[in-house]
Amino acid sequence: MRFPTPLRIAASALWLPERREAVADAVHAGRIEPDRAARNAYTEIPVSDLAPPQMAVRAGRTALAESGVAAEDVGLLVHAWTYYQGQDYWQPVHYIINELELPNALPLGVDLGCNGGFAALEVMACRLLCDPATHSAVLTTAERFAPPRFDRWSANFDAVYGDAATALVLDRERGGYEVLSTASKAAPEFEIMYRGSTPWGTGAFQHRPKVDIRATLVDFLASGGGQRFAAVAGDAVRSTVTSALEQAGIATDDARVRVIAPPRFGAELIDRSYISVLAGLTKAEVLNLGARTGHLGAGDMAANLADITAAGRLQPGEIGVLLSATAGFSWSCMVLRAV
Known part of the structure; x- marks a missing residue:
């Protein structure tokens, strides 16, 4: 958009x-x-x-x-x-x-x-x-x-x-920033990855005593869906970045695109799902800003912008790309310009 x-x-x-x-x-x-x-x-x-x-x-x-x-x-x-x-x-x-x-x-x-x-x-x-x-x-x-x-x-x-x-x-x-464009992509067929095989319940924690994402992920990987998900996820990250930049009228190799901030996942996941996927697409640095915070749920995008601002990473006229994602699954991208 x-x-x-x-x-x-x-x-x-x-x-x-x-x-x-x-x-x-x-x-x-x-x-x-x-x-x-x-x-x-x-x-x-x-x-x-x-x-x-x-x-x-x-x-x-x-x-x-x-x-x-x-x-x-x-x-x-x-x-x-x-x-x-x-x-x-x-x-x-x-x-x-x-x-x-x-x-x-x-x-x-x-x-x-x-x-x-x-x-x-x-x-x-x-x-x-x-x-x-x-x-x-x-x-x-x-x-x-x-x-x-x-x-x-x-x-x-x-x-x-x-x-x-x-x-x-x-x-x-x-x-200090203009919001230029956004782009999103969804793959709802993977909602089962976080639902698993647990029966429908009538109240919270009826079937498990606590949140256990690992259990549903293990079930999903055992079903053989991991390879297809990796391909879909990689395409979603790359295509949302490409689409958002295109809608903003900015070429992917534009030197003004200085930073890309993915969610505050673990370093290995950031490398696998963002750094390697976006390699060669832009000249921007892919940041990892969550080493001292962990993943902040719905707050990663705003937290990343706050840290980018505090560090003075974007000068007037330069472009920042903020990425977001959630299990279920959907991936999103927002393009900003410092003014």
Whole structure:
């Protein structure tokens, strides 16, 4: 999708708790296998004592303060998440709007797994383009992968999960980045990879005591679907990048394309599914920004932009490419230009 009038990202924020769990300590305690820890190449993982919506409020306050956008000018707040938000049968987005004191913001929640942050920003962009009365919109994400139902170290093979919140402010006129285009691709035939053969239930954790992604992945690989999935996933990553750049009017070999930021998966998965797949397509550096955070669920995209901004990786006129993906499966790409 090409934006006829580029919108601006006025601010991005990453909120991390102070407490950390070191990977070396987790290996010593037997919480993660040494070889898997080495393949993922994380060094530490943030662990929060706050509920996710409380974290989202902190990130939102930071982003709003940095953006210069007045509270009354925010017409939409979209909150995205992947895991439990701290209360049963309850929508966290209303709490976040209330705590941020946004009197004119309408609420929207996005539950699209790890691609939720991307989907939320795309919805925000469409609202701003279609509704002249909406001048600014806010995206928040927040995750807390807490025991006993979620073991951040053993739930998955290719990622360890960190607690964090992120926020973005999208505006018609102000901000250091223009959103030029987006592209997505889905392969829903692979939804079974995370569902497995477990019977349908009537409540959470009826059949397993905790989230166990490894079990469903093992079932899927045993069925012989791994090779086809790898081919589809590689094509999806490459085609979304190519499509988004094309829609933005930017050649893949344009020297202005400086960085590509994939999700904060383990290092081996990033190398296999992003660096090797995109090799030779662009001149950009493929970043790995999650070594000290782990995978942040729906927050990877916004967290990557916050870190890119803090490090000054994009100068005016240069292009950044943000990638997102979720099990189920879908892959997405967003192209930004620093201004």
